[in-house]
Amino acid sequence: MADRVKVREQDPKVRAKNFDEVCFGYNEDEAALEASRCLHCKNPQCVKGCPVGLHIPEFIAELKNKNFEGAISEIHKSSSLPAICGRVCPQETQCEAKCVLGIKGEPVAIGKLERFIADYAREHGLEDNIEINKNGKKVAVIGSGPAGLSCATDLAKLGYDVTIFEALHTAGGVLTYGIPEFRLPKDEVVKAEVENVKKLGVKIETNVIVGKTISIDSLRNEEKFDAIFIGSGAGLPMFMHIPGENSNGVFSANEFLTRANLMKGFRDDYDTPIKVGKKVIVVGGGNVAMDAARTALRLGAETHIVYRRSENELPARLEEVHHAKEEGIIFDTLCNPVEIIADENDNVKAVKLIRMELGEPDEKGRRRPVEIKGSEFDIDCDMVIMALGTTPNPMLPKNTKGLETDKKGCILHDEETTATSIGGIFVGGDAATGAATVILAMGAGKKAAIGIHNYLMNK
Numbered sequence: 001m002a003d004r005v006k007v008r009e010q011d012p013k014v015r016a017k018n019f020d021e022v023c024f025g026y027n028e029d030e031a032a033l034e035a036s037r038c039l040h041c042k043n044p045q046c047v048k049g050c051p052v053g054l055h056i057p058e059f060i061a062e063l064k065n066k067n068f069e070g071a072i073s074e075i076h077k078s079s080s081l082p083a084i085c086g087r088v089c090p091q092e093t094q095c096e097a098k099c100v101l102g103i104k105g106e107p108v109a110i111g112k113l114e115r116f117i118a119d120y121a122r123e124h125g126l127e128d129n130i131e132i133n134k135n136g137k138k139v140a141v142i143g144s145g146p147a148g149l150s151c152a153t154d155l156a157k158l159g160y161d162v163t164i165f166e167a168l169h170t171a172g173g174v175l176t177y178g179i180p181e182f183r184l185p186k187d188e189v190v191k192a193e194v195e196n197v198k199k200l201g202v203k204i205e206t207n208v209i210v211g212k213t214i215s216i217d218s219l220r221n222e223e224k225f226d227a228i229f230i231g232s233g234a235g236l237p238m239f240m241h242i243p244g245e246n247s248n249g250v251f252s253a254n255e256f257l258t259r260a261n262l263m264k265g266f267r268d269d270y271d272t273p274i275k276v277g278k279k280v281i282v283v284g285g286g287n288v289a290m291d292a293a294r295t296a297l298r299l300g301a302e303t304h305i306v307y308r309r310s311e312n313e314l315p316a317r318l319e320e321v322h323h324a325k326e327e328g329i330i331f332d333t334l335c336n337p338v339e340i341i342a343d344e345n346d347n348v349k350a351v352k353l354i355r356m357e358l359g360e361p362d363e364k365g366r367r368r369p370v371e372i373k374g375s376e377f378d379i380d381c382d383m384v385i386m387a388l389g390t391t392p393n394p395m396l397p398k399n400t401k402g403l404e405t406d407k408k409g410c411i412l413h414d415e416e417t418t419a420t421s422i423g424g425i426f427v428g429g430d431a432a433t434g435a436a437t438v439i440l441a442m443g444a445g446k447k448a449a450i451g452i453h454n455y456l457m458n459k
Contacts, residue, residue: 004106005034012326019181031116035064045098051443072121080153086115089439135159140225145173147231147429150445156200165208177262211396234390234430244340249348253387276301277382284387290320308336308369417451
C-alpha cells in the first residue's frame with residue numbers, strides 16, 4: 001500500500017513569527033491520491049470511531065473520483081462543521097485510530113481529506129439543496145459553540161424554528177475565542193461555517209447572557225419556546241491556589257486566548273494589544289496549553305511549558321506537541337509550580353518550581369506525580385498562563401430553579417435523551433460533561449437534537 005500523502009506546512013521558523021494557518025492542506029490531486037488508499041472495508045471501523053458518525057467511506061469514495069459535490073453531500077448528512085472538524089478533531093484517537101491501514105502502516109488521513117473537501121466546497125460555492133418543512137415549533141439554543149451549532153443545524157433540518165443565544169458579541173463559542181488563528185482561521189473558516197448554519201434559517205442573537213440578561217423562565221413563558229438546549233460550554237478556568245497566583249501577569253489560558261483570538265490582541269492595529277514580555281511560563285500539558293504557548297511565542301516571548309508528568313503523559317494531540325517543538329517551545333516536564341514570585345509592584349518576576357517523579361497509578365491509570373523534596377528552583381519570567389482546564393460556569397444553574405448539577409458543576413442529564421431535571425430543557429457538550437473536544441460536543445448536540453425532537457413529537 002502506498003505511503004500516506006504528506007501535508008504541506010509552513011516552515012517552522014517562518015510560522016513561529018506569524019498567525020497564518022500552519023497547515024496548507026491538500027490540493028485536488030493530493031486529496032484524490034490519499035483517498036485512493038482507502039480499502040473501503042465492508043465493516044468500516046472508522047465510522048464507529050467518529051462521535052458524529054461521519055459517512056467516511058462514502059465521502060472518500062466520491063473524493064477518490066474527484067466528485068467533490070458528491071463528497072460534500074455525504075459529509076453534510078452527518079456533520080455540520082466539516083472545515084472545523086477536519087482541522088481540530090483528534091482523528092488519531094478516533095476515526096483514524098480504527099483504520100485497518102494503521103495496523104501495519106499509516107491510516108488514511110481522514111481529517112485532512114474532510115478539511116480539503118469542506119474548503120473546496122466553500123471556495124467553489126457547493127451547497128446542498130435541502131428542503132425544509134416547518135413544523136411550527138420553536139427551540140432555543142443557549143451557546144453558539146460546537147454543541148449549540150450542531151444541535152441547531154439538525155433541529156433546523158427537522159423543521160424547527162431555532163434561535164441561538166450567544167453571550168459574546170461574535171458567534172462560534174470556543175471555536176472563536178479559544179482556538180488560535182494559526183490552527184483555525186476565524187473569517188475564512190469559522191464565520192463561513194456559522195453562515196452555513198444561518199442559511200438553514202437559524203437565527204443567532206449575540207450579547208445575550210441567559211441566566212443574567214434573560215432567564216430560562218422568560219424564554220419559556222414569554223418567548224414561548226417549546227424546548228431549550230443548553231450548550232453553554234465550560235468557561236470557568238481552574239487555578240492552582242498557590243502563593244502569588246493573584247500577581248499582575250498571571251492569566252488563565254481562557255483570558256489570554258480570548259484576548260488574542262476574539263479581541264485580536266496579537267494585532268497592533270487593535271485597541272487591546274497583549275504585552276507578554278521576554279519570557280512566558282505556561283502551566284499545563286493539554287491542547288489549550290499548546291495553543292497558549294504557541295500564541296505567546298508568536299507574540300515574541302521565549303515560552304516554556306511546565307507539566308508535572310513526563311512527556312509521554314502529555315494529554316495534548318501529538319500533532320500539536322510536534323508543532324510546538326518545531327517552533328521552539330521549551331518543555332519543562334516533571335516540574336510543578338509551588339509559588340509565583342512577584343516584585344515590589346506585585347508584577348510577576350519568577351516561578352518557583354519543584355521537580356517531580358512518577359509514582360503509583362491513580363484512579364485513571366496514570367502514574368501519579370510525586371514531589372521530590374528539596375528540589376525547588378526558580379525560573380525568571382514576565383507572564384504565567386494557567387492552562388489547567390475549565391469547569392462549567394455556575395451562573396446559569398444557580399439562576400435556574402430546579403436545574404440540578406453534580407459536584408463539579410456539570411448539569412445532570414439523561415445519557416440517552418440528554419434531558420435535564422426540568423421538562424423540556426436539554427443539555428450537551430462541556431456544560432454537561434466538563435471540558436472535552438469539539439467533536440464530542442458536536443456529537444452531544446446531535447444526540448440532543450434527537451432527544452428534543454422525540455420529546456416534542458410525543459408531547
